[in-house]
Amino acid sequence: MTGPSTADIARAFREEYGRAIAVLTRVLGDLDAAEDAVQDAFSIAVERWPGEGIPPSPAGWIITTARRRAIDRARREAARPVKHAEADLLYPTSGDAFDSGAVVPPEIPDDRLRLIFTCCHPALAPASRVALTLRLLGGLTTAQIARAFLVPETTMGQRISRAKGKVRDARIPFRIPSPDEFPERLDAVRSVLYLVYTEGHTTSAGPELVDTDLCSEAVRLARVLAGLVPDDPETTGLLALMLLGESRRSARTGPGGELVLLADQDRSRWDRALIAEGQALVRRTLRWNRPGPYQIQAAIAAVHADAHTFEDTDWAQIVALYDLLFAADPTPVVALHRAVALAEVEGPAAALGIVDHLDLERYHVFHVVRADLLARLGRLTEASEAYATAAARTENAIERAHLLRRRDEVRDALR
Structure with a gap:
């Protein structure tokens, strides 16, 4: 039986990275020292874990190992005996509480x-x-x-x-x-x-x-x-926005891992419990009557969640909510997403007139939206070029594969 691969080890470190950095920053009192120590622990894990296996508590192992490496580093850099004493005071080695994995003190x-x-x-x-x-x-x-x-x-x-x-x-x-x-x-x-x-x-x-x-x-x-x-409405709105986003996770990819767009998602796979919780939080924020960007975005997500099919979506309400969002957060990205909704109400030409004036050349979603609008308008050569540009600007393999498929479909339609 083979041990974990370097990719498996890297994944374990990624999953526990935030916790390890947070705990070690509290213990060491220095962000750079915490990062260096965790990187040292990763190097040790790459050497040991393939033979020993990933430990039952990866977080506990990482934090303990990183802490000990920080102690070693501090002592190596100590130029005088008094520095050794200071290192012992800062990083005592007895009674190590981290081996158990209970790394979060109860008062915090x-x-x-x-x-x-x-x-x-x-x-x-x-x-x-x-x-x-x-x-x-x-x-x-x-x-x-x-x-x-x-x-x-x-x-x-x-x-x-x-x-x-x-x-x-x-x-x-x-x-x-x-x-x-x-x-x-x-x-x-x-x-x-x-x-x-x-x-x-x-x-x-x-x-x-x-x-x-x-x-x-x-x-x-x-x-x-x-x-x-x-009692903070924007924090409640943020949580609602995340929950409503999470509710669609399982429907966003197909059997082969391919990207599934909102219009094509099987809504029976949406998590109704998360939708109910998110929508309840949105209704709660409405009672405060202090709207902010996260609350408005959550309200937009709630309208999408209300629709049994893509065609049932209340796009006019979504455009109205985007108008409120743009008033609160007048950024090109908000304008771009508003244009997507506007295309469903006033058509792709009206939306493209807005999109083409946005300064978002570096943002791959900008080119995705342009490509879709151009394709709907029958401007297939331009759409193909826009899909290719969007694919070149994303490093997510699933997104890139989807965009290249769309480019090829548009090119085939030109023949």
């Missing part, structure tokens, strides 16, 4: 949530808060985060490095903020959780359409956050 709701709040400190620029937390919590690569922000990888790498330096130099504490500090932190924390979920919902790269572990982690943390601020 969640180390990962505490890491998010640390990275979302107001001393950091808003974009840096989100990027840093995606790197540390989700274990996303700099390239993946850059694609989520639609910026070059070098720009994102510099942004993350500056943010980590700011956390270190400003001695930003690793803790859940007090209630009076919540308002200034919540928006950034919600943005982080939403982007973590978005990355999981359709991964920016790799062989799978969905990263189920990342989606589940985002939903779990959103539940924890909603429990901390039960």
Whole structure:
């Protein structure tokens, strides 16, 4: 019987990366030291696990091994005996609580949530808060985060490095903020959780359409956050949005793993329990009468969930909700998605007139939408080119295969 492959080990580390970084940041008090230690633990696992197997508690093993490597590193770098004493005080080796896997102290709701709040400190620029937390919590690569922000990888790498330096130099504490500090932190924390979920919902790269572990982690943390601020409508709206998105997960791919578009999904496979919970949360936010972007997006998802078929969708209501969303969040991406809904109400020509004026050249979904609208208008040569451009701009293998199939179908129709 063969042991786990390097890919299996990498997957285990990816699943436990956020927890390991969060716990080690609390223990070591340094983000860079935590990342270095986890990387050291990964190198050791690649050597040992193929022969020994993946341990029953991968998180406990990773955290314990990483912590010990951090101790070794601190002692190697110690230039004087007093530094050894300091290392012993900082990283005591006796009574190691991590071997059991019970790595979250009971007085803290969640180390990962505490890491998010640390990275979302107001001393950091808003974009840096989100990027840093995606790197540390989700274990996303700099390239993946850059694609989520639609910026070059070098720009994102510099942004993350500056943010980590700011956390270190400003001695930003690793803790859940007090209630009076919540308002200034919540928006950034919600943005982080939403982007973590978005990355999981359709991964920016790799062989799978969905990263189920990342989606589940985002939903779990959103539940924890909603429990901390039960009367905050936007946090409730965010949780509703995630639950309604998760309700469609099993219908988004076919038997061979191929992408299934919303119009073609078997709605009997949608999770009705998640839909009911999400819609109940949407109704709850309506009672507060303080609409915000996450609540409006959740309301749009709830309208989709109400329709028994694609043709039954109340597109006029969805367009009206997108009008509200654009007023609250006037971005090109919102305008793009509004145009998709508008095409179902006023036709593809009206939608294309909007899309062609959006500055979203780097965003592959922009080219997907253009291709679909052009195909519906019979402009097949342009549609084929747009599908090819969209395929070239995504590194998700499932999406790329779907887009290349659509390109080929449009080309065949030209013959």
